[in-house]
Amino acid sequence: MAATRVGVMRRIIVVAAVCAFALAATPAAAIVGGKPAQPGQFSYVANISIAGSFGCTGSLIAPRWVLTAGHCGSLTGALSQGLLPTPIAWPPPFYGVQLGSVRADGQGAERHSVIEVRVDSDYLLTNGTGNDVTLLELDTPSQIAPVKIAAVGERRIWEPGALATIAGFGTTAENASGPPSQMQVAQVPITTDDYCASAYPSGLSTIADDGSFDPQTMLCAGYPQGGTDTCQGDSGGPLLTPAANGELRLVAATSFGAGCAQAGKPGVYARLAEGPIRRFIAGVAPDAFVPEPGATAPPSGTTPRLKPKPKPKRHRTVKGHTRRHRPRRR
Numbered sequence: 019m020a021a022t023r024v025g026v027m028r029r030i031i032v033v034a035a036v037c038a039f040a041l042a043a044t045p046a047a048a049i050v051g052g053k054p055a056q057p058g059q060f061s062y063v064a065n066i067s068i069a070g071s072f073g074c075t076g077s078l079i080a081p082r083w084v085l086t087a088g089h090c091g092s093l094t095g096a097l098s099q100g101l102l103p104t105p106i107a108w109p110p111p112f113y114g115v116q117l118g119s120v121r122a123d124g125q126g127a128e129r130h131s132v133i134e135v136r137v138d139s140d141y142l143l144t145n146g147t148g149n150d151v152t153l154l155e156l157d158t159p160s161q162i163a164p165v166k167i168a169a170v171g172e173r174r175i176w177e178p179g180a181l182a183t184i185a186g187f188g189t190t191a192e193n194a195s196g197p198p199s200q201m202q203v204a205q206v207p208i209t210t211d212d213y214c215a216s217a218y219p220s221g222l223s224t225i226a227d228d229g230s231f232d233p234q235t236m237l238c239a240g241y242p243q244g245g246t247d248t249c250q251g252d253s254g255g256p257l258l259t260p261a262a263n264g265e266l267r268l269v270a271a272t273s274f275g276a277g278c279a280q281a282g283k284p285g286v287y288a289r290l291a292e293g294p295i296r297r298f299i300a301g302v303a304p305d306a307f308v309p310e311p312g313a314t315a316p317p318s319g320t321t322p323r324l325k326p327k328p329k330p331k332r333h334r335t336v337k338g339h340t341r342r343h344r345p346r347r348r
């Protein structure tokens with residue numbers, strides 16, 4: 019039985035590799051309407067190559083972990099590519115990660131190989147294009163300061179209207195022939211969930227638009243008139259908003275959109291700081307989160323607590339029990 023599974027895996031790998039080459043040959047679209055990042059800025063933004071060519075953007079969220087998109091990790095690919103989203107990952111040796119350089123050629127970058135690929139366990143066909151997150155474990159800890167994922171208690175920093183910073187190595191136009199020579203950065207406002215749900219309804223248009231909106235695992239950003247957006251190759255890259263102390267927090271990661279920078283079609287981003295994706299990340303890289311405001315201990319949502327912390331339980335008395343983390347499966 020093991021032998022058959024290996025055979026099937028091999029066939030999947032071959033098919034996926036052929037698909038990847040075919041996709042690599044199609045014109046790619048980086049951030050549209052942005053400007054080049056200044057050297058030394060956004061050191062934690064990763065340039066990720068897959069099977070030898072530029073593939074995706076990512077963020078260093080802990081010394082050993084880079085977060086990128088689910089469809090950048092899933093060997094079976096994205097639904098929008100006519101492929102099957104599954105958590106079966108590309109083998110680690112297919113990846114190259116560059117940090118600390120704004121240049122596409124990686125000059126001066128800290129270079130890494132990858133030793134483990136963890137696609138979100140809910141990045142599944144049955145889940146549409148939701149949970150679009152992969153975590154890449156680096157060969158050695160990075161010397162670069164990671165960007166922290168926002169605390170749940172900082173929720174107001176990703177409310178609709180908040181001006182977010184997006185960054186990536188992707189294309190600067192929908193029909194660009196290749197990515198630019200330098201990382202691009204731009205700002206876009208976060209939209210309401212209702213607006214995004216009407217821009218990306220479920221149903222047949224899902225395929226043309228790359229997916230439909232799921233408020234549990236996605237948020238959207240963009241101007242109603244378009245013009246500024248992430249684009250092909252920016253996938254997995256950061257959407258950041260400033261915390262109360264001015265520090266930028268990682269709030270979401272580039273996922274999909276209809277074309278790039280089109281009016282009425284905001285960019286769709288994986289919602290990292292709350293909900294199911296936060297729980298997935300917490301299980302793998304619990305140190306990726308900024309501590310909850312006012313907390314003295316590590317952030318909640320980290321699954322295994324090694325030291326059981328004696329907590330004053332006074333607030334429990336009203337209902338007798340707490341149900342804060344009731345798992346919700348779709």
Ligand code: ARG
Nearest residue numbers: 248250251252253274275285
């Ligand atoms: N799926 C694209 C990628 O793999 C990201 C597209 C983002 N599109 C957009 N309109 N915001 O790089």
